[in-house]
Amino acid sequence: MSVQGEQAPQAPRDVDLTKPSSARIYDWYLGGTTNYAVDRHFGAAADEQFPLIKPLAMSNRQWLGRVVRAALEAGITQFLDLGSGVPSVGNVHETVALHAPEDSDPRVVYVDYEHVAVAHSELLLKEHGDWAGVLRADLREPETVFNSTVVNELLDLSKPVCVLMVSVLHFVGGGDNVPGVLNRYRQRLAPGSWIAISHITTDDAPEDGAAQISALAESYRKTQNPAWLRPRAEFESWFEGMDPVEPGIVHLTDWRPDEEEAVFPDLEKDEVRPFYWAGVGQVR
Ligand SMILES: C[S@@+](CC[C@H](N)C(=O)[O-])C[C@H]1O[C@@H](n2cnc3c(N)ncnc32)[C@H](O)[C@@H]1O
Numbered sequence: 001m002s003v004q005g006e007q008a009p010q011a012p013r014d015v016d017l018t019k020p021s022s023a024r025i026y027d028w029y030l031g032g033t034t035n036y037a038v039d040r041h042f043g044a045a046a047d048e049q050f051p052l053i054k055p056l057a058m059s060n061r062q063w064l065g066r067v068v069r070a071a072l073e074a075g076i077t078q079f080l081d082l083g084s085g086v087p088s089v090g091n092v093h094e095t096v097a098l099h100a101p102e103d104s105d106p107r108v109v110y111v112d113y114e115h116v117a118v119a120h121s122e123l124l125l126k127e128h129g130d131w132a133g134v135l136r137a138d139l140r141e142p143e144t145v146f147n148s149t150v151v152n153e154l155l156d157l158s159k160p161v162c163v164l165m166v167s168v169l170h171f172v173g174g175g176d177n178v179p180g181v182l183n184r185y186r187q188r189l190a191p192g193s194w195i196a197i198s199h200i201t202t203d204d205a206p207e208d209g210a211a212q213i214s215a216l217a218e219s220y221r222k223t224q225n226p227a228w229l230r231p232r233a234e235f236e237s238w239f240e241g242m243d244p245v246e247p248g249i250v251h252l253t254d255w256r257p258d259e260e261e262a263v264f265p266d267l268e269k270d271e272v273r274p275f276y277w278a279g280v281g282q283v284r
Pocket of ligand 1: 022023024026060061064082083084085086111112113114117137138139140165166167168171172225
């Protein structure tokens, strides 16, 4: 589980049908159909290896929705979703469309380096007008993201933006210098912007669950996206220099829980609780 020094592979050049991809496997966990046989095989094995994986993906997706709603309530109407994935239930632009104040001018930019995720986002966004867009880029290159036409046309960087890094940094290695990457995003964001991060962990997990998710992370090494688990101290260090947004860094299910949430009724919240850290930092 050492993450120091290890780098994630280069962004995929083409659609690779020989190796499962995190975007398509995650789509399978969430019950989607934007995946190939190789992804479904991996997903089914993962489900056997760590039976909480599907509810965990669902609880992460719910957190994404809660963060977007919280940002809107805080007056932020621009969203930059890094590692946005294959469109699924509760996409950011859909939550924004439902909850943004009527007189606001909301904006959403999706960023992912996986072809399938970008292609399906493009298709979906065609129906939604020109206030949301998608960019194929590697989030480890913030300059590429900020210099892109879509970001420049849609986002006003002189105003706060909510940057979402939801369930994606565990696909970025220690050798990729996560704190450095985060710093480069932070420097470009207006004061009052948010950076929201969720990340898998074994902290506080029961022994058998910790062993299962560690074995699963090991299995991801055979995919296009090796995964790393991280302890709270490392996760916490990524928020240094930002102000914590209430309730600070907590297990994902404890972040402003919403008892009304019923999108995934089978979710065992107590069981999945220890496996994710979540936090939002506000740029000074
Ligand atoms: C598990 S999915 C998470 C999707 C979405 N953020 C969510 O939480 O529902 C991870 C996504 O991150 C993307 N990804 C991984 N590393 C990336 C990188 N370096 N740059 C851009 N996207 C990346 C994958 O292609 C995949 O779509």
